[in-house]
Each structure stands twice: as C-alpha cells, then as structure tokens.
Amino acid sequence: MQRTDYPATGAWDSSQPAGRRQFLSLGERAVALDVGVTLRDVVIAYETWGTLNAERSNAILVCHAWTGDSHVAGAADEGHPTPGWWEGLVGPGLAIDTNEWFVVCSNVLGGCQGTTGPASIHPDDGVPYGSRFPVITVRDMVRAQVRLADHLEVRRWHSVIGGSMGGMQALEWAITYPDRVASLAVIGTCAQSTAQQIAWGAIGRRAIRLDPKWRGGDYYDAAIGDGPWEGLAIARMVAQVTFRSDNVFTDRFGRDLADMDAENNGIGLWDKFEVERYLDHHGDRLIRRFDANSYLLIGKAMDLHDVARGRGGLEKAMARITAPTLAMGISSDILYPVYQQRHICELVARNGVRAQYAEISSPHGHDAFLIDLPQVGAPLTKLLTSL
Amino acid sequence: MQRTDYPATGAWDSSQPAGRRQFLSLGERAVALDVGVTLRDVVIAYETWGTLNAERSNAILVCHAWTGDSHVAGAADEGHPTPGWWEGLVGPGLAIDTNEWFVVCSNVLGGCQGTTGPASIHPDDGVPYGSRFPVITVRDMVRAQVRLADHLEVRRWHSVIGGSMGGMQALEWAITYPDRVASLAVIGTCAQSTAQQIAWGAIGRRAIRLDPKWRGGDYYDAAIGDGPWEGLAIARMVAQVTFRSDNVFTDRFGRDLADMDAENNGIGLWDKFEVERYLDHHGDRLIRRFDANSYLLIGKAMDLHDVARGRGGLEKAMARITAPTLAMGISSDILYPVYQQRHICELVARNGVRAQYAEISSPHGHDAFLIDLPQVGAPLTKLLTSL
Numbered sequence: 001m002q003r004t005d006y007p008a009t010g011a012w013d014s015s016q017p018a019g020r021r022q023f024l025s026l027g028e029r030a031v032a033l034d035v036g037v038t039l040r041d042v043v044i045a046y047e048t049w050g051t052l053n054a055e056r057s058n059a060i061l062v063c064h065a066w067t068g069d070s071h072v073a074g075a076a077d078e079g080h081p082t083p084g085w086w087e088g089l090v091g092p093g094l095a096i097d098t099n100e101w102f103v104v105c106s107n108v109l110g111g112c113q114g115t116t117g118p119a120s121i122h123p124d125d126g127v128p129y130g131s132r133f134p135v136i137t138v139r140d141m142v143r144a145q146v147r148l149a150d151h152l153e154v155r156r157w158h159s160v161i162g163g164s165m166g167g168m169q170a171l172e173w174a175i176t177y178p179d180r181v182a183s184l185a186v187i188g189t190c191a192q193s194t195a196q197q198i199a200w201g202a203i204g205r206r207a208i209r210l211d212p213k214w215r216g217g218d219y220y221d222a223a224i225g226d227g228p229w230e231g232l233a234i235a236r237m238v239a240q241v242t243f244r245s246d247n248v249f250t251d252r253f254g255r256d257l258a259d260m261d262a263e264n265n266g267i268g269l270w271d272k273f274e275v276e277r278y279l280d281h282h283g284d285r286l287i288r289r290f291d292a293n294s295y296l297l298i299g300k301a302m303d304l305h306d307v308a309r310g311r312g313g314l315e316k317a318m319a320r321i322t323a324p325t326l327a328m329g330i331s332s333d334i335l336y337p338v339y340q341q342r343h344i345c346e347l348v349a350r351n352g353v354r355a356q357y358a359e360i361s362s363p364h365g366h367d368a369f370l371i372d373l374p375q376v377g378a379p380l381t382k383l384l385t386s387l
Numbered sequence: 388m389q390r391t392d393y394p395a396t397g398a399w400d401s402s403q404p405a406g407r408r409q410f411l412s413l414g415e416r417a418v419a420l421d422v423g424v425t426l427r428d429v430v431i432a433y434e435t436w437g438t439l440n441a442e443r444s445n446a447i448l449v450c451h452a453w454t455g456d457s458h459v460a461g462a463a464d465e466g467h468p469t470p471g472w473w474e475g476l477v478g479p480g481l482a483i484d485t486n487e488w489f490v491v492c493s494n495v496l497g498g499c500q501g502t503t504g505p506a507s508i509h510p511d512d513g514v515p516y517g518s519r520f521p522v523i524t525v526r527d528m529v530r531a532q533v534r535l536a537d538h539l540e541v542r543r544w545h546s547v548i549g550g551s552m553g554g555m556q557a558l559e560w561a562i563t564y565p566d567r568v569a570s571l572a573v574i575g576t577c578a579q580s581t582a583q584q585i586a587w588g589a590i591g592r593r594a595i596r597l598d599p600k601w602r603g604g605d606y607y608d609a610a611i612g613d614g615p616w617e618g619l620a621i622a623r624m625v626a627q628v629t630f631r632s633d634n635v636f637t638d639r640f641g642r643d644l645a646d647m648d649a650e651n652n653g654i655g656l657w658d659k660f661e662v663e664r665y666l667d668h669h670g671d672r673l674i675r676r677f678d679a680n681s682y683l684l685i686g687k688a689m690d691l692h693d694v695a696r697g698r699g700g701l702e703k704a705m706a707r708i709t710a711p712t713l714a715m716g717i718s719s720d721i722l723y724p725v726y727q728q729r730h731i732c733e734l735v736a737r738n739g740v741r742a743q744y745a746e747i748s749s750p751h752g753h754d755a756f757l758i759d760l761p762q763v764g765a766p767l768t769k770l771l772t773s774l
Contacts (some may be wrong), residue, residue: 034654035652035654036652055465100591135654135655137654191749192642193639193642194633194636194637194641194642195639195640195641195642195660195661195662196628196632196633196637197661198642198660198662199624199628199636199662199666200628201659202624202662202666203621203624203625203628205656205657206620206621206624207594207621208593209488210597210598210617210618210621211597212599230597231597233593234593234594234597237586237589237590237593238590238625241583241586241587241590245583246581246582246583247582249581249582250581250583252582253582254581254582255580255581255582255585255693260654265422265423267421267422267522267691268522269522269683269684269687270592272589273582273585273589273690274582274588275582275583275585275586275589276585279586279589279590296656297656298657303660304654306642311510334721337633353629387405
C-alpha cells in the first residue's frame with residue numbers, strides 16, 4: 001500500500017507559528033514527570049481567543065481530547081491541519097463568548113501539534129525522541145499547562161473545561177490546584193479509566209506495535225509514505241467505532257457495499273462495506289495529521305488516568321474539588337457511559353460543592369460533544385455566567 | 388516474541404478421528420459456493436450424541452459459533468483442543484436431553500477443526516489452500532450441513548439451534564429449507580449483520596493482514612511458533628471485548644496492574660493492566676487452537692450474513708420461516724443487542740408462526756449464551772418438548 005501523497009515523517013510537528021498559535025519555551029526549567037524522569041527544553045503550543053481583563057479573572061482553559069490540538073476555533077491553516085474542533089461553540093457571541101472570556105487552549109505534552117512530543121528533536125543530539133520519549137500522564141499534561149498559566153499570569157481560571165481526555169485534564173486541575181479553578185466543566189469523561197476503556201486502548205497500541213514500519217518507535221527517518229500508517233489506522237478504527245454508536249452506523253451505512261467486484265459477487269475477502277470505507281477515511285485523515293508515537297503515548301495516558309492514584313482513594317481525591325462542577329453525559333456514549341459522569345457529580349456534591357449533571361440526548365455516541373453543540377453550549381454558558 | 392511452545396502450522400487441522408468425532412468425505416460431489424466457485428473433496432467433521440430413532444424424527448442440529456467446533460459436549464482430547472462448549476447443556480438428562488434427542492454438530496466449512504478449510508490440503512497439489520481458499524458465506528456452511536443431514540438420512544430436524552454465528556446458520560436453515568426444520572432456536576444473533584458488527588470484524592481482519600507473518604495467507608510452511616499469532620491475538624482481543632461487558636470487566640479487573648515495574652512507577656508503555664493480561668490469555672489460548680485464515684474467513688462470513696440477500700428483502704426472507712421459533716437475547720449483549728432478537732421474533736410472528744422471545748438476564752455480555760446455561764436451557768427444553 002504505497003501512498004506517496006502522505007506527509008514525510010515529522011510533517012505533523014509544524015512548529016512554525018501560523019495563525020494565532022503561539023509557543024512558550026520552558027528552556028532549562030525542566031518538567032518533572034510521573035514516570036520519574038524530567039523533560040527539558042519543552043515547548044508548549046497554544047492559542048488564545050478574546051482579551052484577558054485587567055483583573056486577569058476572565059480566563060478559561062479549554063483542554064483538548066486525544067487527537068485534538070490547541071485549535072479550538074478557526075479555519076484549518078498551515079499550523080492546524082483541521083478546523084477548530086469546537087468551532088461554533090467558542091467565539092464572539094457563542095456559548096463560550098470570547099467577547100467576555102479570554103479562552104486558552106494548549107496542545108498537550110506528548111502531542112504532535114507544536115507541543116513537545118516524541119516527534120520533537122531531542123535537545124542532546126538533534127534526533128527526534130522517538131522511542132526515547134517518556135510515558136506521559138494526564139497529570140504531566142496539566143503540569144505543562146500550569147507553566148503556561150503562570151506565563152500568562154493567570155492565577156485562577158474562571159473555568160477549566162474539557163470533553164473526553166480534556167475532561168480528565170480538567171478534573172486533575174480541579175483536584176491538584178483547587179485554588180486555581182473557579183469552576184469545572186467535564187463532558188463524556190471519567191474519574192478513573194475502566195478496564196473496558198483500557199482494553200480498547202491496549203488493542204490500538206498492539207496494532208501500532210505490530211506494524212513493522214513502526215520500528216519500535218524510531219521511524220522518523222522513514223521515506224515519505226513509509227511510516228506506521230496501517231497500524232495507526234487500525235488503532236484509529238477501534239477508537240472510531242467506540243466514539244460512535246450502533247444506530248448511527250446503521251442509519252448512515254447499513255450494509256451498503258463500498259466497492260462491488262462483479263467477479264466475486266461482491267463478497268471478496270477485502271471488498272469493503274461502506275462502514276469500512278468510512279473507517280478508512282477517518283484512519284486516512286488521521287495518519288495525515290497525527291504521529292503514531294503521540295497516539296500511543298496519549299492513549300496510554302488516558303488508560304493511566306486515575307484521579308485516585310496516590311491520593312488515598314477516589315473519594316478523598318474528589319473531596320479536594322472546591323469548584324462548582326458541571327458534568328455532562330451523552331445518552332448514547334458507549335465509551336464513557338453516563339454512569340461515569342453521574343458518579344463525578346455525586347462525588348463532588350457529597351462535599352457540599354455545587355454539582356450539576358446534564359445529559360446530552362444524542363444518537364451520535366461519544367463524539368456528540370463535538371457535534372451536538374447547542375446541547376453542550378447551553379449548560380456551559382449557564383455555568384460560566386452563574387459565578 | 389518467540390514462542391516455541393506453539394503448534395506447528397496445520398496442527399489445528401488434526402483430521403485424524405479422535406473421541407466421537409467422525410468425518411464425512413464428499414469427494415467429487417462438489418459444494419457450490421456463493422462466491423461463484425465450487426469446492427471438491429470437502430470433508431465434514433461432526434459429532435453426534437444420543438440415538439436416532441427409527442422414524443428419524445428426533446434429530447437436533449446444533450450450530451457452533453465463530454471459534455467453536457463440533458465438540459458441543461465432552462472433555463478436551465486430541466481432536467478437540469477445548470472441552471465441549473455447551474457442556475452442561477447437552478447430555479443425558481440435561482436441557483437438550485440426549486436420552487431423548489439425537490444431537491448433531493459439525494465443524495463449519497472454512498473452519499479448522501476437521502472440516503475442510505484454508506489449512507486443508509488442496510486436492511490438486513497437496514499444498515494447503517492458504518490464500519486460495521474461497522470466501523465462505525453462512526449459506527455455504529449450511530450447504531455443507533445439508534450434505535451431512537442427507538448422509539445421516541435426517542430429512543427434517545426436530546430443531547436447529549445456535550447462538551451467535553450458530554444462530555445465523557439456524558436462520559438460514561429455516562429460511563432456505565423450511566420443510567426440513569420443525570423448530571428454530573437462536574440466541575444472541577441477528578438476521579443481518581449491522582454496520583457496527585461489520586466494523587468490529589473489519590478491524591480484526593486488518594490486524595491479521597498487518598502481521599508480516601500472515602504473508603497474504605500462505606504461511607503454512609512457517610516454522611513452529613512463527614505464524615501470524617500477534618495479528619490473530621489482536622483480532623481476538625477486539626472480539627473478546629465485544630463478547631463481554633463493561634461492568635464484568637470492572638468487577639473482575641478494575642484498574643489492577645498485572646506487572647508492576649518499580650523502575651517506572653508501574654507506568655511503562657508496555658506494562659500491562661490485569662484486563663490486558665486477561666485478553667492476552669484469551670489471545671494466547673486461541674492461537675494455540677485456531678487458524679488465522681479460518682478466523683478471517685469465518686469472520687467475513689458473519690459480516691456477509693444477511694438473510695435478505697437475493698430474497699427480495701428482509702420481510703420476504705423471514706416470511707419463508709414456518710418453524711415455531713424461539714429467539715433469545717442477552718440483556719448485556721453489546722455485540723448483538725436484544726433489539727435484534729426481538730426483531731427476529733416480530734418478523735416470524737408477523738406471518739402467524741409461533742414465535743417467542745426470551746431474555747437471558749446476565750451481566751456477562753454476548754458470551755452469556757456459553758455461561759448462563761440454566762437460563763439458556765429452560766426455554767430450549769420448553770421449545771423442544773412443545774412440538
């Protein structure tokens with residue numbers, strides 16, 4: 001499967017400024033990681049919308065999900081291979097109104113959209129980290145964001161908001177730095193990844209590892225179109241099915257065939273159904289913009305996500321949250337079922353902190369937090385303006 | 388990953404008789420397949436329990452699922468790498484009482500437990516079929532079973548029974564040969580595979596194809612332990628997660644770690660959670676007993692399963708069923724949700740045929756049809772004795 005139109009390795013690490021994206025270089029101020037090592041010369045890519053007020057009290061941190069980036073709103077451009085993932089939710093007059101709020105989003109540590117990750121150059125030898133990049137946790141991602149908050153001189157976020165892995169980061173913010181989070185909003189996420197979530201993640205990792213072109217993670221010298229695309233595409237397929245729902249797949253694709261070879265009555269072993277073409281399309285889009293090692297590491301970070309770790313248990317960890325909390329579930333979410341967001345609410349409320357559960361009624365599954373924006377936006381606006 | 392204790396390729400095709408297993412050789416009487424080719428010298432491996440009565444009216448055909456085989460009941464032995472998959476349900480005095488019924492089960496066409504499949508020797512050249520083995524449909528599997536029924540001189544089955552892919556075969560029997568099926572019992576199955584089911588199947592196929600040791604399907608000359616085990620194991624992992632349920636995984640494994648390397652605080656990229664060890668264990672067991680090409684082909688057959696194909700639509704196809712029908716769903720089945728079995732019931736009843744829906748209340752997910760035997764057995768017994 002030679003696909004010569006694919007990017008050269010490293011193309012995703014387009015670390016030149018473009019659009020609004022800015023870069024914070026931490027230089028020698030190393031970031032200490034949960035795994036027990038430190039990273040130096042870390043760069044954090046971020047974007048902002050709106051204006052920080054004089055009291056520096058109107059800042060909102062938005063945290064992105066697995067394959068997201070700092071580009072919450074705006075068109076695709078050189079530095080952002082995709083349009084804003086919350087376009088329509090964040091902007092002037094929108095649910096997160098940038099006439100009122102100063103919105104910040106940074107690419108996560110370990111990512112591949114400007115923030116230091118496995119495709120970045122190791123400061124010691126000028127060669128990409130590759131397999132040498134350490135395992136990252138959600139807490140490590142937050143540690144990098146703290147540096148950014150300090151740089152922006154935002155002492156306290158008016159709100160920290162995120163869906164999916166973004167919600168994991170938001171929870172860690174509210175638990176680790178309760179005095180820096182005035183309100184918390186999480187969507188389609190959990191306080192601790194479950195065994196089933198870990199299982200899905202593990203399958204994706206194994207698929208990438210199986211790809212001979214992954215080469216243990218050191219593939220950045222590969223020729224154009226010769227990276228571990230197939231492994232990454234399979235990993236993405238697994239995720240994509242869990243991000244959607246049975247009935248939406250049935251409505252959209254049914255049992256339609258994508259290609260029908262008359263020779264074998266349309267039942268060739270590799271003839272595709274429409275749903276396979278759809279998954280291919282998503283895999284294809286991802287491998288053009290995302291690094292397989294970042295996918296591996298960020299997926300592992302989600303599996304390792306457990307707010308209870310080192311904090312004397314789940315209840316004690318959640319008891320650290322002092323921020324009024326909005327937890328939103330999605331009715332058709334098979335990956336982060338609604339009981340998980342209800343549980344977050346329950347644990348926060350147990351300590352007398354204001355906690356609201358809101359359910360997005362949607363057929364779209366987990367991805368509804370990126371799709372059903374009016375239902376996402378209304379409770380968010382209410383939270384933001386209620387403080 | 389060198390695993391020298393794995394079987395040599397072809398070890399699954401243990402075509403020597405053992406235990407009760409018998410073999411029917413079709414010889415030159417070729418089987419015509421949906422894909423448009425014929426297979427000759429087909430061998431069908433089967434087992435029987437109980438005694439066929441003089442009227443030949445007490446025969447029950449049990450159809451097995453994806454990685455099942457003809458060994459419905461009995462201990463593991465040379466010809467049967469696993470104990471009977473419905474041990475406890477089929478036997479003297481059990482729900483399918485072999486004091487009363489003559490029970491037959493055959494390994495499906497394309498399989499690897501004695502019936503002709505891709506690991507079998509091609510009659511033309513003495514080399515395993517490998518990539519030359521044609522795509523098989525569920526209808527083709529039934530075509531082979533018809534030959535077996537004729538051989539046994541069973542004109543009409545008292546019942547055709549199956550769970551999962553076994554249920555697909557049972558449906559095809561009742562639709563294609565209504566005069567040969569006196570009653571029908573299907574569990575955790577569907578009349579048409581959905582887009583989501585196809586998606587899961589496609590991911591598994593891609594994982595096997597990605598394994599360089601699969602070699603396009605022609606790997607039977609591989610050294611011991613050098614087959615496409617990793618690809619097959621990943622494919623099995625996908626299936627295994629869909630066969631179970633979120634809450635059972637949480638109860639059994641939670642977030643426990645299987646190996647904890649003190650060096651990296653238990654968060655190494657390839658350190659495993661317990662749920663991963665469990666999936667590994669299942670993958671490991673499968674690759675010792677199952678052929679990757681059979682896994683591919685049988686999975687494809689399930690994705691191609693559509694009783695409506697070539698029959699003027701679903702309603703017309705289902706209207707051919709004249710057998711009193713029992714359709715059973717499993718409350719926690721995420722792979723074949725209960726709406727699919729309810730729909731089967733509804734379609735059969737629409738034509739004035741007796742149809743009963745029964746639900747297995749179980750936390751175990753799809754696999755409950757192999758686990759919660761008392762709940763499976765009671766409605767089956769009722770059906771069998773009601774005619």
